[in-house]
Amino acid sequence: MTVVTDEGLPLAAEFPEATREQWQRLVAGVLRKAGKGELAGRAVEDALATRLEDGLVTRPLYTAEDAVDDPGFPGFPPFVRGGGAAGTAVSGWDVRQRHTDPDPVRTNEAVLADLEGGATSVWLTVGAGGVPVADLGRALDGVLFDLAPVVLDAGAETEAAARELIALFAARGVAPQDALGHLGADPLGLAARTGDTSDLAERSAAAAESAARYHRELPRVTALTVDALPYHEAGGSAAQELGCSLATGVAYLRDLTAAGLPVDAACALLEFRYAATADQFLTIAKLRAARRLWARVAEVCGVAPAGRAQRQHAVTSPVMMARRDPWVNMLRTTVACLAAGTGGADAVTVLPFDDELGLPDAFARRVARNTSAVLMEESHLARVIDPAGGSWYVERLTHDLSQAAWAWFQEIEGAGGQAAALGSGLVAARLSDTWERRSARLATRREPVTGVSEFPEPEQAPVVREPAPRPPGGGLPRVRRDEAYEALRARTDAHLAATGARPRVFLAALGSPAAHTARATFAANLFKAAGIEPVHEPVTVDAASAAEALAASGATVACLVSSDALYAERAEAVARALTSGGASRVFLAGRPGDAREAYEKSGIDTFVFAGCDAVAVLTSVLDHLGVA
Structure with missing residues (x-):
């Protein structure tokens, strides 16, 4: 039997330690043979580095020399490693399915099928682009409100939809302290979608006052969404998405505290929504960076350490979804879901592979919810706390992305806050510039889209779905990687x-x-x-x-x-x-x-x-x- 020393198991102890300089010399020889000229030292790594958006650079080699800020422990500030001490390792993430069918009967059938098939919460579009407010009860018939949270996305009709949902709680005998859900008010996100910034300050303040009132009546129901998807869908980068979400969150904190809530209670009413893309490491870093940044904002605002955690809802990116050869979308959403879970998202929505074609069918919804089930129940992804933690690459990317996002957040705040930045066109102009640069990469196929710009199959019969209602527009554009x-x-x-x-x-x-x-x-x-x-x-x-x-x-x-x-x-x-x-x-x-x-x-x-x-x-x- 081998006796392990106090120093631990000395793996590869017989071999001399390889240094960074040795690696650089060997790579320099390969590059020289490839006609890259004479390179030495850091120039070798620079030649193989990849430049991303926001000025980020990923390098070919990461070592302990690249270690940056201490990420802390799971469940403790700055919450880089997860919002809870056990991360998602106890029960996994909340599998949140989205429904946009305006027919309440079909929506009800789909909602119940999803819940029976493994979904744990319902994300329901209500009002324009979804189920009419008056039909909310029919759409949610049979849903147990004290077991399956209902998340509303009602846009301009949020107040009416919230009252209808709360009335349903009472009508079905759900005690106020047992009711679960999220009312989804997001006036700044709606302004970004529609371009209507008139009376935005008043509307935001009114939403905060309603949120404070509902919090007193229903302690387990949250009210305000900080939705970063409008900025992602307009072509924004990861740092721009994070910066806009921080500025929005700060604006809501101001309104909530002005409505009489203590800052700790105000912080607990917010849920942040981010896009998860098939760029898995950038998605992991984005979610980790979002928690770090929000923990810093909450700290400055005087929130107690335990209340600085950010509740995150990750949605697989609509921008990456292709309309041609949509079956490939299953691969994209699987990678995105894996990244969201690895990054520590509390709730994950996997969009069905046919989401961009119209109303998803039952098979597509089943595949979407099973993506999370397979990753949690068969791949056991949720049994590991912070799977990416300790990777020098991920830690460095998290740090660099945090710095870029914080700089953009400061610029927005310097311009008067998120509402002012939307009204002045600052946000739109900056996102447009980013999308223009990305469009050039898509056009030259330096960012390939499988099934569209690479390996297309024109003879494949198109997948046809019933048209979905058009979401509100008029504000920031909605771009797609496949549009050209x-x-x-x-x-x-x-x-x-x-x-x-x-x-x-x-x-x-x-x-x-x-x-x-x-x-x-x-x-x-x-x-x-x-x-x-x-x-x-x-x-x-x-x-x-x-x-x-x-x-x-x-x-x-x-x-x-x-x-x-x-x-x-x-x-x-x-x-x-x-x-x-x-x-x-x-x-x-x-x-x-x-x-x-x-x-x-x-x-x-x-x-x-x-x-x-x-x-x-x-x-x-x-x-x-x-x-x-």
Whole structure:
């Protein structure tokens, strides 16, 4: 039997300790062979670093040297490691299902099915875009209000919906001290959605007064939501989402204390809602940073240490949901749910994979709620307190994101607070700038969207759902990662409906499959992202056969695909043959290098390669083909 010393088990004790400098030298050798030049020291890591939004940088290596602030312990300030001492390890997170169907009968069926299938709370859209206030009782028929909290999302009709829900508590014999729920008042979030900032200060104060009154009557019912989704859905970054939520939370604290509540009680009435994306580490860091930042705000406001914890509701990002090949959304929401749970969210809503197509069906809702069930009950994710804790990468990312978010929060406060920043257009302008930069990455496919900009399947039958009610608009825009490619696909779909065929591009492959397969695959994916059908028949062509193959393909646009070596030998002759055979436009898959002038003289119009502006290229092709 091995006796473990007081120092613990000396794993790999026989090997000398590897230093950061040794790692840098080895990597520098690899980069030198790859043609990256002579690099040394920190420059090696800089060459492999990834730059994110908000000025954040992720590096290839993290060690104890990168350790930053002490995250504390779970359940204690600054609550980075979780809002409770046991995190979600006792019972897991609250599985909160969202319902937007305006039909109260169908909504009731879906609500009961969700609760029977593992959901633990109900998130119900009421009023415009959801169930009418008068039908709230029918929609919630059979729901046990002392077991399953009801979370309202009623927008401008929040006060009426709150009164209706409270009346239901009384009508069904639920004692005031046993009633559970969240009334969902969020005047600042509604102003961000609708653009209506008139009398915003008065509306916010009125919501706070109602919240204070309901708190005295129903001690376990909270009232105010700090919803960061409007800023995320408008294209905001993680730091902008956090900064706006902090500014909103501070505004509500001011209103609640002005309404007569002690600051500790006011803090307990707030629930913060954040987006969880498929960028799992950024999501984990965002939720951890949100708790740290709010704990600091609460500390400055004089809240007792135990009351500084932030209650978090994470929702899988609508921005990342694709309308084409929506089945891939299941993968995105699974990663996002995993990140939300790992990040310590108290409640998690997984949007159904068909959410962007209309009203989700029963299968999609089942998959959504089972995502949480599998992660908690089979993967045992909820049995570990702060699974990401201790990772130097996550701790550093949490710290850096906190710094960026705090700077944005201070800027909003300096501009007069969240209401003033919304009214002046400061928030809208800053989010627009962020989305513009991100749109450029999406257009160049540096941020790929599987099933949309990468590996699309235009021939796949579209998934059709009953249209969902339109949510309130007029304020911040609602953006989607797939929107530029969706516009292209809509054009080719209309062309297909009108003519019975999709626009085509002929892939003129030079040489053997070993020489052209990689670029043929790249070009096919590129054109299919716009719904353009690639024709790769025959497998290979030369100057003598290119024109005939083009005519047989039925295309008037062609793209040369092969290796650089074969391009140098054959591209010009084949391009001339294609042009003389009727090709109105000829592409070449690859960078032209020094041969650009010669290629252009032979009839090659455009070069497509990894990192090119795919949206601009594909738009020009459709314009050229007359696809309206």
